[in-house]
Amino acid sequence: MHAHYRHIFVLMQRVQDAVIDGYDRYQFIHCSATKAAQLSRQFAAEYETEISKQARYRRKMAGIARARFFSVEEDGIVTGFLMATEGKGLIGRETMHDPTKKRIAVGSYELVHDGVGWSWRFTQEAIKQWRKRIHDAIARDNLAQLLTTIRHLYRSAGFRIVRKQIGQLANYIRGEWRRLRKGAPPDLPTFLYYMRRLPDDWTPAGAVPSAIARGRPQKPHFIELPHVQSEN
Secondary structure, X not given: OOEEEOOHHHHHXXXXXXXXXXXXXXXXXXXXXXXXXXXXXXXXXXXXXXXXXXXHHHHHHOOEOXXXXXXXXXXXXXXXXXXXXXXXXXXXHOOOEOOOOOOEEEOOEEEEEOOOOEEEEEOHHHHHHHHHHHHHHHHOOOHHHHHXXXXXXXXXXXXXXXXXXXXXXXXXXXXXXXXXXXXXXXXOOOOOOOOOOOOOOOXXXXXXXXXXXOOOOOOOOOOOOOOOOOOO
16 A cells, blocks of 8 residues: 555655655645545556555665655545655656745645755745734734634644744734734744654544645644644
8 A cells, every 4th residue: 555644744844854855856736535545556557656665765776766656535525645866767747846946835834945854845925924923813803703713723733944934923922912902912832732752543533634734723632632642
């Protein structure tokens, strides 16, 4: 079976791992579950995407491209990535992109190398939308809306650069409050989850994956994330 996950955060983590591991070409897949199953069988037959770790190592030693297919399904629609390393083989006939030139994007996140390493961050459009939601809530003196936005923001995927961006947005909240309102701003959460290594079958209790990934949670509830062990 190809690497199919139950939550978008796990897909993001595995794609990041793959890029770090040398899978530096990708093709974005967005299709029905039926079509994705057909593609999975095709990729396995033609590009050997489902071979063992040992077999992938032998291909590497022989200069043959290694390929993987990662995906997640939401409401019958599959988001996935066919990823490959450099090397000879049939995978060369596919149209593939370089993530350093055409960024890998999932929902409101994109994978970037910031000079330190590969990590996910909010896209510029996502930051723009977060700032608009924050400004509108404060300008209209809508505390309930602001608190809901803060809850949604702080349960975003806790990758290294995302955490930094959330800190910047927290400063924006304080600045807009001082500029537009009187008195002390509402208390912000004192802890932001790190994205630790998630198991393949992980899902957050009570969460709606598509809503979380796109920054538009349907209900204002918190997500129970695993305890932190390491930061990606």
